[in-house]
Amino acid sequence: MDDMNVDIPEETLPSAGFIFEDVTSVFTEAACDMELGSFVFMDDLTLHDAMGAFEIGEPRLDSGLITEGQNLPPFDPTMPLLPQELCWILDRAFSYEMEWHAGNLLSHTVFTFLYVHHLADLDVDFMPSYVYQDPSRPRELLFVVLKAWVTGLLKCCDLSWRELSKGGVQDAEDWQSEKCDVSLLEGVPVKLALSSLEEASSWLLNTTKFPVLWRNALRARITLRKIILQIMHTDIFASPSQYQDLIDTAREQLAIIRSHPSPVPVASSPVHHVFDPYIARLLKTFVPLRIVPLPAPEETWRSISDLLDGWQELCVLAQVHNLSTWEIVGHLRVWSPQLPPRIPYLRSQAQSTFYDGLLILNKFTFTWMVDRFFYETLGVTYDSLASTIKQHWPFQALPLSRMERMLYKLITPHIRGQWLNPPRRRRHLAKSLLDWHSLYDALIEITTHLRDTGVTKDHLVTQMPNVALVWRLGAIREVIFSGFQLELFAREERPIAYWLVAQVLDEHLSCLDDLLRVVHKDSTAHHELQFQYQLLTALQSMSTAVFVASMSFISFDWSRLRPTFYRRYKWAFRPEYEDIETQPIGHPDICRLMPTCADVLQNELFSPSGEIEMAETILSGLTKFGNSGGWAASWANDRLQFLSCLVDACKGLRALPASVKEIEAFDASSLKWDPTVHPWFPAIAASAERREDQIY
Structure with a gap:
C-alpha cells in the first residue's frame, strides 16, 4: 500500500x-x-x-455507529441517590412512559431507563453497607423506593401491552408492540407489584432520614404509580365506585407532584446517565435508532391528567346502557378539536368495555342490542314491533331472524369503530355502507308485505326501514365530512364534497320528518330526533353556502373530473349494490353536478350569507336554551360546546356573498380550511392575510 x-x-x-x-x-x-x-x-x-x-457510517441507518459525544460512562445501578435526584428520575421516566403511549417504541422510550434492565441488581442483600455511608443518600431510596417504582412501571407497561394487543387498535400504526426481548414482568402478579409499592410508601411515611418536603414528593410519585397500576388492573364493571375513588385519589397525588417539581440535577451529576437514548443499539430490534425528544414536565402531567380524564369518562360510559350515547361520545371525540385526542390505550379499552367478545357492557346479549337499536329511534320496544309483524305477516316463515343477524353484524363494529383512529374510522364506515343498505332493503321488504295486509303507513312498524336509513345516512355524512378533517380533498374536490353532503343531509332530514310524525312526542327518542333535525338543517345550510361560494374551484374538465370523482367515492359504486333490489339513498351522482350549478347561478333569491345567518340562528338557539338532545346524557355540555364551535364557524363565514350576483366578485381563495380550528368548515381569511399570500 x-x-x-x-x-x-x-x-x-x-x-x-x-x-x-x-x-x-x-x-x-x-x-x-x-x-x-x-x-x-x-x-x-x-x-x-x-x-x-x-x-455503515450513516448514523440514521447504522445503529452500531457511535459518533463523538455519544459515549456514556459505565452505568452503576447501585450508585447512591439523593431524594431530589430520585424525584427527577421518576418524573423523567413518567415522561418516557407517556411518550410510549403516544405511539413511540419501547426501545426509544421506556427502555432507555436503564434501571429497567438492572432491576435484578437492586437487591440490598448483595450490597456492602459501607457503600451507603452518606446519611443524605439512604440505601432504601434505591432498594425499596426505586425498585418498587420500576416494578410498577414495567407491570403497567405489561397490562397496557395486553390491552393494546387485543386488536382494537393497530400495531405499528397506533402503537408499537416490539418488546426487544426485554421483560415487562409478565409473570409477576400484580398484587406483588402493588405490595412492593405499598411497602415503599409506608417507608417514606415513617422515615426521618431526609426532609419531609422530599418525603411527601416521593410518596406522591409512588402513590400515583400504585394507583395507575390499580386502575389498569381493576374491573370497571365490578366496582364503579372504587374505580372512581382511585381516579380521584390519583388526581390528588398529581396535584401534589405539580406543586413539588423536581429540580434538574447539575450537569456533572451521574444521574443524567440513568437514561441512555442509544440503548436500542444493545437490544434486539429492527427499527433504526431514533432519539425521542422529551416534553416539558408540565406536558407530561397534562398527559397523565388526560389519561385520568379518559378513565373518568370510561367509568361513566360503562354505566350508560344506550347505543346512541356511545355513538354520540365517539362522534364528539372526533368532531371537537378542543377535546384532547384519546391515546390508543384508552381507545382500545373503550372498545373492550363496550364488547369483550362475549357480552355487551359485560351483561347484555345481542338481543338487548337489537331492542335498543329500535327503541332509541322509535321509542317502542323491539318486542312490540316483532309482535305486530307476527300478527300481520302473510307468510309462514318469519323474516326476523335474518334481519337480527344483520344487526348483530353491524352494530357492535359500528360502535367500536368510533374509537378507531380517524383514517381507519373513515375506512370502516365506508365499508359498512353496503351492509347498512342490505339491512335497509330487508326492512323495506318486510314493511312492503305488511302494508299489503292492511298496516297503515302511520304505524310505527312501517318506520323500521327509516331507523336503518338514519344510521346509514349518518355514516355517509361522517365519511364525507371526515375527508375535510383528514385533509384528503384537493382544492377542486372541496365544493363537490359540500354539494354531496348537502344532498345527503336533505335525504336525512326527509327521513327524520317521517319519524317525527309518528314517534311519541314525550319520549326521549322524539327529543333526540328534534335535536338532530335542527342540527342537520344548520349543517345543510352551511354546506350549501360554502359549496356555492367555492364553486369556482371546479374546473368542469370532464376528462379529469369524472375519474377523480369515481376514485374518491368508490364506496358508492361497488358492484354488490346491483344485487340489491332497493336503490341506495344518498349516493353521489356526478351527472347532477352541472345542472345543479346552473340552477344555483340562476336563482336570484339564493344568498350564501343568508344561509350562514340562518344556520347561526338555529345553532345559537340550541346553545342558548341548552337543548342538547335526548341521548347525550352526561355529555350534553360537550355537545353544546360542539354547537358553540359551529357557531364560531358561522361567524367566520359571515362575509360570504349576499347574493348570486356577488359570487363572481368573491375571492374564493380567501376560504381557509384548518382542521385545528374546525374539522369541516373553512373561515374567510382577513384581507391582510390574503395580500400576504399573494406576495408569497
Missing part, C-alpha cells in the same frame, strides 16, 4: 489501534476509468445489498 493516492491520518481510521490496512486507493484506482454518475452492476446484486453498502 505504499502507492496510496490519499493520505488519511491514522488516528481517524476505523478501529484505529488494530491491525488494519487502508484500502481506499484500491477503490480509487478501480474507479479511475469510470465517468461521473456511472454505475457498475453485478449479477445477483439486490437493492438490499446496495443499501447495505451505504449503511
Whole structure:
C-alpha cells in the first residue's frame, strides 16, 4: 500500500489501534476509468445489498455507529441517590412512559431507563453497607423506593401491552408492540407489584432520614404509580365506585407532584446517565435508532391528567346502557378539536368495555342490542314491533331472524369503530355502507308485505326501514365530512364534497320528518330526533353556502373530473349494490353536478350569507336554551360546546356573498380550511392575510 493516492491520518481510521490496512486507493484506482454518475452492476446484486453498502457510517441507518459525544460512562445501578435526584428520575421516566403511549417504541422510550434492565441488581442483600455511608443518600431510596417504582412501571407497561394487543387498535400504526426481548414482568402478579409499592410508601411515611418536603414528593410519585397500576388492573364493571375513588385519589397525588417539581440535577451529576437514548443499539430490534425528544414536565402531567380524564369518562360510559350515547361520545371525540385526542390505550379499552367478545357492557346479549337499536329511534320496544309483524305477516316463515343477524353484524363494529383512529374510522364506515343498505332493503321488504295486509303507513312498524336509513345516512355524512378533517380533498374536490353532503343531509332530514310524525312526542327518542333535525338543517345550510361560494374551484374538465370523482367515492359504486333490489339513498351522482350549478347561478333569491345567518340562528338557539338532545346524557355540555364551535364557524363565514350576483366578485381563495380550528368548515381569511399570500 505504499502507492496510496490519499493520505488519511491514522488516528481517524476505523478501529484505529488494530491491525488494519487502508484500502481506499484500491477503490480509487478501480474507479479511475469510470465517468461521473456511472454505475457498475453485478449479477445477483439486490437493492438490499446496495443499501447495505451505504449503511455503515450513516448514523440514521447504522445503529452500531457511535459518533463523538455519544459515549456514556459505565452505568452503576447501585450508585447512591439523593431524594431530589430520585424525584427527577421518576418524573423523567413518567415522561418516557407517556411518550410510549403516544405511539413511540419501547426501545426509544421506556427502555432507555436503564434501571429497567438492572432491576435484578437492586437487591440490598448483595450490597456492602459501607457503600451507603452518606446519611443524605439512604440505601432504601434505591432498594425499596426505586425498585418498587420500576416494578410498577414495567407491570403497567405489561397490562397496557395486553390491552393494546387485543386488536382494537393497530400495531405499528397506533402503537408499537416490539418488546426487544426485554421483560415487562409478565409473570409477576400484580398484587406483588402493588405490595412492593405499598411497602415503599409506608417507608417514606415513617422515615426521618431526609426532609419531609422530599418525603411527601416521593410518596406522591409512588402513590400515583400504585394507583395507575390499580386502575389498569381493576374491573370497571365490578366496582364503579372504587374505580372512581382511585381516579380521584390519583388526581390528588398529581396535584401534589405539580406543586413539588423536581429540580434538574447539575450537569456533572451521574444521574443524567440513568437514561441512555442509544440503548436500542444493545437490544434486539429492527427499527433504526431514533432519539425521542422529551416534553416539558408540565406536558407530561397534562398527559397523565388526560389519561385520568379518559378513565373518568370510561367509568361513566360503562354505566350508560344506550347505543346512541356511545355513538354520540365517539362522534364528539372526533368532531371537537378542543377535546384532547384519546391515546390508543384508552381507545382500545373503550372498545373492550363496550364488547369483550362475549357480552355487551359485560351483561347484555345481542338481543338487548337489537331492542335498543329500535327503541332509541322509535321509542317502542323491539318486542312490540316483532309482535305486530307476527300478527300481520302473510307468510309462514318469519323474516326476523335474518334481519337480527344483520344487526348483530353491524352494530357492535359500528360502535367500536368510533374509537378507531380517524383514517381507519373513515375506512370502516365506508365499508359498512353496503351492509347498512342490505339491512335497509330487508326492512323495506318486510314493511312492503305488511302494508299489503292492511298496516297503515302511520304505524310505527312501517318506520323500521327509516331507523336503518338514519344510521346509514349518518355514516355517509361522517365519511364525507371526515375527508375535510383528514385533509384528503384537493382544492377542486372541496365544493363537490359540500354539494354531496348537502344532498345527503336533505335525504336525512326527509327521513327524520317521517319519524317525527309518528314517534311519541314525550319520549326521549322524539327529543333526540328534534335535536338532530335542527342540527342537520344548520349543517345543510352551511354546506350549501360554502359549496356555492367555492364553486369556482371546479374546473368542469370532464376528462379529469369524472375519474377523480369515481376514485374518491368508490364506496358508492361497488358492484354488490346491483344485487340489491332497493336503490341506495344518498349516493353521489356526478351527472347532477352541472345542472345543479346552473340552477344555483340562476336563482336570484339564493344568498350564501343568508344561509350562514340562518344556520347561526338555529345553532345559537340550541346553545342558548341548552337543548342538547335526548341521548347525550352526561355529555350534553360537550355537545353544546360542539354547537358553540359551529357557531364560531358561522361567524367566520359571515362575509360570504349576499347574493348570486356577488359570487363572481368573491375571492374564493380567501376560504381557509384548518382542521385545528374546525374539522369541516373553512373561515374567510382577513384581507391582510390574503395580500400576504399573494406576495408569497
